[in-house]
Amino acid sequence: MFLIGLLLAGCSSGGASGRPELVAPDRLTVGVDLSYPPYNYFDSGRPSGFDVDFDRALAQRMGLRPEFVDTSFEQLIAGLKAQRYDVAISALYITPDRAKEIDFVPYFTTGNSLVVRTDSPLRPAGPAELCGQRVGVIKGGQIVTQLREQAGAACVREGRPGIDVREFASDPVATQALIAGQLDVQATDAAVAKAAVDHSGSGLMITSSGLLYPTSVGIGLARGNPALKEQVTKAFEELKASGEYDRLLQRYNLRPVDPELVRANLGTPGEDDDFGFDWAYTFGLFGNAELWNAALMVAVLAVLAWSIATVLGMGLALLKRSELRVLSVPASGYVWFFRSLPLLVLLIFIYNLPQVIPELRPVLGSPFVVGLVALVLSETAYIAEIHRGGLKSVSVGQGEAARALGIPYGGVQRLVVIPQAFRVALPALGNQFITILKLTSLVSSISLAEILLVGQRLYTQNFKVLETLLAVSIFYVVLVTLFDQVRALVERRLDVRRRSRGDRSPVVQGADMDVIGTPRIARRRVPHSGREVVKLRGVRKDFGDRRGIDGIDLTVHQGEVVAVIGPSGAGKSTLARVVNHLEVPDEGTVEVNGRAIGRRADGRPAGNRELAEQRRDVGMVFQRFNLFPHKTVLENVMLAPAHLRIGNPDEIRANALELLRKVGLSEHLQRYPHELSGGQQQRVAIARALAMRPSVLLFDEPTSALDPELVGEVLSVMSDLAQEGRTMLVVTHELRFVRDIADWVVFVDHGRILRQGRPEEILRGAGEQRIERFFASVSP
Structure with missing residues (x-):
């Protein structure tokens, strides 16, 4: 493709045929920035202004139809060299650097004016009075170099502060920043300044005396097309001869071409430039201090924005998942709004907000702060959805286990849910960081000197666009690569499967516990009487149209082991879960040690912390x-x-070590759950529950998820607990445990207690046909 391009380029020499090369036949395609009144702008959706009127008159003299291509000012010359249009007519100042890149046909003279707010005490007449001031200019304009490198340098030499030159994508944006108080002065083309003042009512005024940096303005043409330049020059001469040119100048209060000024603007002609790719220039940019400072600023801005948005996004995700609509609806609205709003619009809006709220000017006076605020507001919405996906990936059982331990909501999220959700979301969060890093290029719209803006400053002076953008791209690639390595390191650190802690020898299932057959020590039955630890009265729980449990009355006494049995789906687990309020009863009361669970002393529903404190006893x-x-x-x-x-801490650790010794896991203290067998995990769960020193232990089918050979080790631990006199309510299908360990048996069917009594009574069927059928179906 590259060779074909060379061949086509070689075959299309406009000078050889004497006919001009045009982008489109019978049309004069014009590159123009239509955000630059009074030269170029839209009026009722139609291109208007001096340059547009001049373009139309010129095209008519050439026998062509004008077609306008709206292009940002800093891209005009690059687009012309890329043959996107035939000419660039957009108040393009003639400079020696530009004259090395393109051909010019001068067509009028202009200069710059200084504009301030009428309520400002500043009245600068020229550049020497701009020292220490915030001056807004259009990005890519010659005025940037003149103020920063000439007038600003003179300020510094005189021992005064330099000029804070801030570049904007267009003059209207800079004017708005001036009105909002984000700038002290705007330096712009004299005609543009007059138009801005005329449209501001009495809000703005011009303070400069005469034209600053007067210059010639030219029609830009790509080199290598002399026939087109000749035709444009001829048409321009015809316009002047007809008097139409003079009438246009008078209408817009502009000056004609000054030949002496044109010669000064064009500079001294040099040798033909080499238009090949300048590798030496590209490599030299890696020693450019401005680019390195911009890269550091981009890194700091991206890290701060990502960090703040990550924290706020998690809070927003939790609010969006809340069951309280007063929290979830506003959170959802925030996500919807800021994901819908373009970041560029948000940046410009926040930057100009002090116009409406002047009190914000001290805070939003810095483009860095504005960029950070806009990025955080926008990215928080996106990151909240990433976090929401991470939160949804965390098993519901994780939160239930933490709540069952008596940990309040905040602790459940901070200690259990969020760490797991963050680990799941980290790859997507890392990708979002890279997105933020690249989005920092948009803050150039509010004149923050990030990498792209510095690059644009460079190539608008020397027009080495591809060379400069290659260096800019490499800066971004290096930043992304470095931070991606940091992300990968954090991801590895958070992945417990990659950590190396303690002994990693293979776990031998069941090697550290005896398998239960019958209790190792004969256990004396505990009578179904004495001090009441758990008491349920008239408890009902519905799940939509389905009734989970209905009218449950049950008492568990101190030191008693109560086994709850019955068919699957009978409501056994629901019965256990209402005891510690993991399921909130719709009717009835649940008491533990005489205190109502889920209720305050006055009967009102318990709050988050009160309920958590109550659960510690279960x-x-x-x-x-x-x-x-x-x-x-x-x-x-x-x-x-x-x-x-x-x-x-010492007591807590000692107690934990003792409990793990009792359940036979002293050798596995530093292992993670995924490294243990199912039986070992369940024994850890038992030790975890015991660490809270509860009055009663609830077991919800503790062996149903285990392989048959692992059931015995868990039942053995439960047997030992019974021997110690622990109060236990056990939902189970293990009839051996019911027969040998339980003191009292409750048979549940269709959400109701069908029968309760001594194990020997229930296991014989107790004269109930339903119970007898159940035992007949589960007996080997």
Whole structure:
């Protein structure tokens, strides 16, 4: 393709045929920035202004139809060289550097004016009075170099502050920043300045005396097309001869071409320039201090924006998942609004907000702060959705396990849910950081000197566009690569499967526990009487149209082991879960040690912290273990007591070690749950529940998720607990446990207690046909 392009280029020499080359036949395609009144602008959707009127008259003299291509000012010359249009007619100042890149046909003279707010005490007459001031200019204009490198340097030589030159994509944006108080002065073309003042009412005024930096303005043409230049020059001469040119100048109060000024603007002709790719210039940019400073600013801005948005996004995601509509609806609205709003619009809006709220000027006076605020507002919405996906990936059982330990909502999220959700979301969060890093290029719209803006400053002076953009791209690639390596490092650190802690020898299932057959020590039955630890009265729980449990009355006495049995779906687990309020009863009362669970002393619903405190008296072991996968065995057991400060750290650790010794896991303290067998995980869960020193232990089918050969080790631990006189409510299908360990058996069917009594009574069927059928179906 490259060779074909060369051949086509070689075959299309406009000078050889004497006919001008045009982008489109019978048309004069004009590159113009239509945001530059009074030269170029839209009026009722139609291009208007001096340059547009001049373009139309010129095209008519050439026998062509004009076609306008709206292009940002700093891209005019690059587009002309890329043959996107035939001519660039957009108040393009003639400079020696530009004259090296393109051909010019001068067509009028202009200069710059200084504009201030009428309520400002500043009245600068020239550049010497701009020292220490914030001056807004159009990006890519010659005035940038004149103020920054000439007038600004003179200020510094005189011991005064330099000029804070701030570049904007267009003059209207700079004018708006001036009105909002983000600038002290605007330096712009004299005709543009007059138009801005005329449209401001009495809000703006011109303070400069005469034209600053007078210059010639030319029609830009790509080199290598002399026939087109000749035809344009001829048409221009015809316009002047007809008097139409003079009438245009008078209408817009402009000056004709000054030949002496043109010669000064064009500079001294030199040798033909080499239009090949300048590799030496590109490599030299890596020693450019401005680019390195911009890269540092981009890195700091991206890191701050990502960090703040990551924290706020998590809070927003939690609010959006809330069951309270007063929280979830505003959070959803925030996400919807800021994901819909273009970042560029948000940047410009916030930058000009002090116009409406002047009190914000001290805060929003810095483009860096404005960029940070806009990025955080926008990215928080996107990152909230990433976090929401991470939160949804965390098993519901993780939060339930933490709540069952008596940890309040905040602690559940901070200690259990968020760390797991963050680990899942990290790859997407890393990708969003890269997006933020690249989005920082948009802050150039509010004159923050980021990498792209510095690059644009360079290539608008020397027109080495491709060379400059290649260096800019490499800066971005290096930043992205460095931060991606940091992300990968953090990801590896958070991945517990890659960590190396303690002994990693293979776990031998069941090697550290005896398998239960019958209790190792004969256990004396505990009578179904004495002090009441758990009491349920008239408890009902519905799940939509389905009734989970209905009219449950049950009492568990101190030291008693109560087994709840019955067919699947009968409501056994629901019965256990209402005891610690993981399921909120729709009717009835649940008491533990005489205190109503989920209720205050005055009968009102308990708050988050009150309910958490009540749950500490009820330990729970789940069917699916629900160990915290990001914590070691020892950390799982110590987590809740340490967070709730149940004892000093040494006591908590010693108690955890003793409990793990009792369940036969002293050798696996530093292992993670995924490194343990199912039976070992369930024993850790038992130790974790015991660490809270509860009055009663709830077991929700603790062996149903285990392989048959692992059931015995869990039942053995439960047998030992019974021997110690622990109060236990056990939902189970293990009839051996019911027969040998339980003191009282409750048979549940269709959400109701069908029969309860001594194990030997229930296991014989107790004269109930439904119970007899159940035992007949489960007996080997």
